[in-house]
Amino acid sequence: MADKKAVVQIDDKSFELPIYSGTAGTDVIDVRALGQQGYFTFDPGFMSTGSCESKITFIDGGKGVLLHRGYPIEQLADKSNYLELCYLLLEGELPNHAQYEDFENTITRHTMVHEKIASFFQGFRVDAHPMAMLCGVVGALSSFYHSDLDINDPEQRKRSAHRLIAKLPTISAMAYKYTVGQPFVYPRNELSYAENFLHMMFSVPAEDYKVSPILAKAMDRIFMLHADHEQNASTSTVRLAGSSGANPYACIAAGVASLWGPAHGGANEACLKMLQQIGSVDRIPEFVKRAKDKDDSFRLMGFGHRVYKNFDPRAKVMRETCHEVLKELNIKDPLLDVAMELERIALEDPYFIEKKLYPNVDFYSGIILKAIGIPTSMFTVIFAMSRTVGWISHWDEMLSEKGHKIGRPRQLYTGYNTRDIKDIDQR
Numbered sequence: 001m002a003d004k005k006a007v008v009q010i011d012d013k014s015f016e017l018p019i020y021s022g023t024a025g026t027d028v029i030d031v032r033a034l035g036q037q038g039y040f041t042f043d044p045g046f047m048s049t050g051s052c053e054s055k056i057t058f059i060d061g062g063k064g065v066l067l068h069r070g071y072p073i074e075q076l077a078d079k080s081n082y083l084e085l086c087y088l089l090l091e092g093e094l095p096n097h098a099q100y101e102d103f104e105n106t107i108t109r110h111t112m113v114h115e116k117i118a119s120f121f122q123g124f125r126v127d128a129h130p131m132a133m134l135c136g137v138v139g140a141l142s143s144f145y146h147s148d149l150d151i152n153d154p155e156q157r158k159r160s161a162h163r164l165i166a167k168l169p170t171i172s173a174m175a176y177k178y179t180v181g182q183p184f185v186y187p188r189n190e191l192s193y194a195e196n197f198l199h200m201m202f203s204v205p206a207e208d209y210k211v212s213p214i215l216a217k218a219m220d221r222i223f224m225l226h227a228d229h230e231q232n233a234s235t236s237t238v239r240l241a242g243s244s245g246a247n248p249y250a251c252i253a254a255g256v257a258s259l260w261g262p263a264h265g266g267a268n269e270a271c272l273k274m275l276q277q278i279g280s281v282d283r284i285p286e287f288v289k290r291a292k293d294k295d296d297s298f299r300l301m302g303f304g305h306r307v308y309k310n311f312d313p314r315a316k317v318m319r320e321t322c323h324e325v326l327k328e329l330n331i332k333d334p335l336l337d338v339a340m341e342l343e344r345i346a347l348e349d350p351y352f353i354e355k356k357l358y359p360n361v362d363f364y365s366g367i368i369l370k371a372i373g374i375p376t377s378m379f380t381v382i383f384a385m386s387r388t389v390g391w392i393s394h395w396d397e398m399l400s401e402k403g404h405k406i407g408r409p410r411q412l413y414t415g416y417n418t419r420d421i422k423d424i425d426q427r
């Protein structure tokens, strides 16, 4: 309920707009009455717009806080695991033993995909980007589950959520195997979620593959730290697609597409490409200089964030894991040297300090994934896999609300006014 009001004066008209306070975060002004009076608000990039009410995730960018259902991400990363977090995001509470066992069992038993999914891959060129395959194949899942597409039935929505969480690693690993020309690897039910993903990525029929517990733990952390991030571009895309009543697989495919861009989920891939472009430690100053030059479009990828203007709490956890993995694997890779030196220089450089540009989660996750042996083109795929639970939780939350509306923004039109068509020979 509104406990405060904003008064807006437009010409001789005055409007009282209710102000709502959430349980945490910035108050919001309800501007809906303006539309009824013939005015729209204008906010490109949604810099000042709350698009929905949500109980799932809270971010305080200034203080570097990220809460899922009230729990700080640092505590979740320390005391929980990805499947527990999935349960929390979907169900609202952390599971007890019996609930966890049941949930893990459900997810594990949905990891296989229909054999016909394999034939979808055969239609792609072998050099297709795995994100292109992921967009297509996730959307295609809707053609396999006709009987479960009633979005008004909470049980059917839940089954779709479980299928998506379970099958995304299988489809992602298939996309990778297809590009390297190796046979698809079936999931194994005795493995954990993270172990199973590494198994499907790296095992081959010719020999046994033993999953390293350190790498499985690092992978699980990467999944956790990407699981949800409130109303970001891809989550808003999923909500917008879902607001029209589209099926969950189509909505998640829309989320995958939105995530792909380098300003969003594509940043981890872009970051590794940038490290390759820099190539050696002695060239870092040249690139840092370019990043600061207003006339140069070059940016340090993996630095900065729309919401976190202090530090990214996910990056703090990821940094720890990154240093653990590098120490454990004892890898000598010049790119990793470039990354570590770039981190050091940027954290000390006044330009980055003043603009509050810190390494973000994708800077460290990119380095870990590279150390684990995951090819760069798979980085954003792994982000998409991890974020699927966030997307589907928001989609479910939106559909659970009574009277939710189709998303339909307005615009400030600056094109031609009505004009008449001239005959083609007079144009």
Ligand code: CMC
Binding pocket: 229, 232, 262, 263, 264, 265, 267, 291, 292, 298, 299, 300, 301, 302, 303, 304, 305, 306, 307, 355, 357, 360, 361, 362
């Ligand atoms: N390198 C150099 N300068 C930068 C960078 C960067 N990475 N990021 C921002 N700036 C500068 C920018 O030029 C601008 O300077 P000025 O005020 O002089 O015009 C100022 O900092 C503010 O930048 P902005 O683009 O207005 O900030 P934003 O909040 O709209 O953008 C961002 C946030 C993440 C898109 C941007 O920082 C960026 O492009 N970073 C690199 C891409 C990246 O790592 N993205 C992943 C984000 S984390 C994953 C996720 O959650 O999706």
